Structure formats: structure tokens, C-alpha cells
Amino acid sequence: MKALTTVILVTIATLLTGCLSGREFVSVEEKFSKGQTATGFHLVERGETLFSIAWRYGIDYRELASANSIASPYVIYPGQKIDIRNVSKRSRPPVVATVENPSKPLPKSQRPAKPPAKTSHNPPKNNDNTAETDWKWPVNGRLIGHFSTKKPVNKGIDIAGALGESVLAAAAGTVVYAGQGLRGYGNLVIVKHNDTYLSAYAHTSRILVSEQEVVKAGQKIAEIGSTGTDKVKLHFEIRRNGKPVDPLRYLPSRPG
Structure with a gap:
């Protein structure tokens, strides 16, 4: 009985050691x-x-x-x-200490000077897209998925299309990724347009460009497919300084 107990304890210890140190359990x-x-x-x-x-x-x-x-x-x-x-x-913004409703106001000599008033000359509603103004739709299909920061999160838009249909570069730039290494994106192309903006084209059936290739706006870079998803569509994203933004704020309005 004592020998059996010893064997059981050794087995448990071996399993615990494997769980803690063995990468095969990840x-x-x-x-x-x-x-x-x-x-x-x-x-x-x-x-x-x-x-x-x-x-x-x-x-x-x-x-x-x-x-x-x-x-x-x-x-x-x-x-x-x-x-x-x-x-x-x-990336975290600096923490600024503030005091709400102070019981005793500061004397005038210690109060901070008011900043000069800013004058406005009717600035555009979207300053985000001024760095890249020549955006084009990557495909002409029906919009079937909108950008959303709430659950279910969608970091871009989804556009319906036929298998093998052309996917076009939404703006001029350089291909900085072409492959299928990002889980959930399938065959993916990422284009860098400038220091601020990048765009991505996911679930393609075929990639027609290579990394470091310079592409023009409207150039065919891939074909619509269903890699990494359950239906034929194009998932399209625009990112500004690394953060996803709503592509509909940048793409031109469609007639009708």
C-alpha cells in the first residue's frame, strides 16, 4: 500500500511539473x-x-x-x-492632476494665464483624411458589414463580391505585407500609403503583388475569396497611426 501511494505521488508531481514547464501544454x-x-x-x-x-x-x-x-x-x-x-x-497619455471645486480660489497672482483664443476659419469636419485624399473603393460590391467598436467588433467594413473578382488598391502606396500569417484574415495584403495611413485587404483568394512593390490607386492587387472566413467577401480596413478607423469616413460617397 505504501509503495502504491508513493507511485501515485510521483505521477502527480510529474504531471504538475510538465504543466508548469512544458510548452506542449500551451x-x-x-x-x-x-x-x-x-x-x-x-x-x-x-x-x-x-x-x-x-x-x-x-x-x-x-x-x-x-x-x-x-x-x-x-x-x-x-x-x-x-x-x-x-x-x-x-502610448498611454500623461496623467494630469486636477482639482474640482476648490474650497479656496487661488489669488490672481498665482492663477495661470489664459491661453490666447483660437481663431477658426471653417476647418474641415474630418481632419483625419487630409493626409490622404485620393481614396477609392477597393471593390464595387454591396456593403454587408459596417465598422464597429462595440461587440461584435469590426475593425473595418465587409463588401460582398464574386469569387475571383478584382480587388483594387484604395490609394497609391507600397505593399508592406502580403501573406496569410495573421489569423482570421486569410490571404492578406497591407499597403502603406504614407507615415500616417495603411490599408488592408483580407480573405482574398489570390494575392497578385509582393512586398515592397509600389502600387497605384486603382491597381489590381488581389482577387476576392473566402480564405479565413465563411463566405466570399472582401474585408477592408484603414488604420491611422496604427488604430482602426471607419473606412466610410474616407471613401467617396457612392451614387444612390
């Missing part, structure tokens, strides 16, 4: 999402670029490069550790 979901952010770094896999990693975590590629001392053209290597935690810390 689920795929944890490995590719929560597991990476919890440790504060991302382990670069084959085919990834700095832009695709920044896209995955919703951060500005320039801040990610700066936090990891990676200079342009932002070359990274499989197995390299990319610090994510320091980027999120830098």
Missing part, C-alpha cells in the same frame, strides 16, 4: 493571442513583417520600431523577440 489560442501579450513580447515567425505585427496588436509601426531599436527599412528575423509591452506604455 494551446494554439494562447500561443497566438493572450500568451504573447502576457509575456510582453512577440516571437517573430517566418513570413511576418514589422507592419503585420503592429497590425496584429493595433499599434503604430513606428512606435514598435522605436521601442525595439529597429531602423528603416524595418528588417526582422524569425525567432526575434519584439517588445510589445514598452510600446503600450509609451
Whole structure:
């Protein structure tokens, strides 16, 4: 009986040690999402670029490069550790202490001077899109999914289309990612338009451009498909300084 008890205890200890130290017990979901952010770094896999990693975590590629001392053209290597935690810390706005309803007002000599009044000359409603004004629709299909920051979250828009239909670059730029390494996007193309804006074209059946290729607005870069999703459609995103924005604020209005 004593020998049996000893065997049981040794077996339990072995299992606990394996759970604590063995990587084989880490689920795929944890490995590719929560597991990476919890440790504060991302382990670069084959085919990834700095832009695709920044896209995955919703951060500005320039801040990610700066936090990891990676200079342009932002070359990274499989197995390299990319610090994510320091980027999120830098992104936090400074905390400003305020006092509401003070019991005793400050004397005039200690009151801060009022800032000069700002004059306005009818600024545009959307200052976000002034850096890139020549946006075009990537496909002409029916809109079937809107941008939403509430559940269910949608970081872009979804457009219906026929399998194999042309996907066009929404604006001129340089392809910074072309592959299928981002889970949930299928075959994906990311285009950098300038230092502020990037756009993405997901679920394509075929990618027709390569990384570092310069594309023109309206140029065919892929074909509509259903990779990474359950229906044939194009998922289209625009990101400003790494953050998703509503593409409908930038795309031209459609007739009717």
C-alpha cells in the first residue's frame, strides 16, 4: 500500500511539473493571442513583417520600431523577440492632476494665464483624411458589414463580391505585407500609403503583388475569396497611426 501511494505521488508531481514547464501544454489560442501579450513580447515567425505585427496588436509601426531599436527599412528575423509591452506604455497619455471645486480660489497672482483664443476659419469636419485624399473603393460590391467598436467588433467594413473578382488598391502606396500569417484574415495584403495611413485587404483568394512593390490607386492587387472566413467577401480596413478607423469616413460617397 505504501509503495502504491508513493507511485501515485510521483505521477502527480510529474504531471504538475510538465504543466508548469512544458510548452506542449500551451494551446494554439494562447500561443497566438493572450500568451504573447502576457509575456510582453512577440516571437517573430517566418513570413511576418514589422507592419503585420503592429497590425496584429493595433499599434503604430513606428512606435514598435522605436521601442525595439529597429531602423528603416524595418528588417526582422524569425525567432526575434519584439517588445510589445514598452510600446503600450509609451502610448498611454500623461496623467494630469486636477482639482474640482476648490474650497479656496487661488489669488490672481498665482492663477495661470489664459491661453490666447483660437481663431477658426471653417476647418474641415474630418481632419483625419487630409493626409490622404485620393481614396477609392477597393471593390464595387454591396456593403454587408459596417465598422464597429462595440461587440461584435469590426475593425473595418465587409463588401460582398464574386469569387475571383478584382480587388483594387484604395490609394497609391507600397505593399508592406502580403501573406496569410495573421489569423482570421486569410490571404492578406497591407499597403502603406504614407507615415500616417495603411490599408488592408483580407480573405482574398489570390494575392497578385509582393512586398515592397509600389502600387497605384486603382491597381489590381488581389482577387476576392473566402480564405479565413465563411463566405466570399472582401474585408477592408484603414488604420491611422496604427488604430482602426471607419473606412466610410474616407471613401467617396457612392451614387444612390
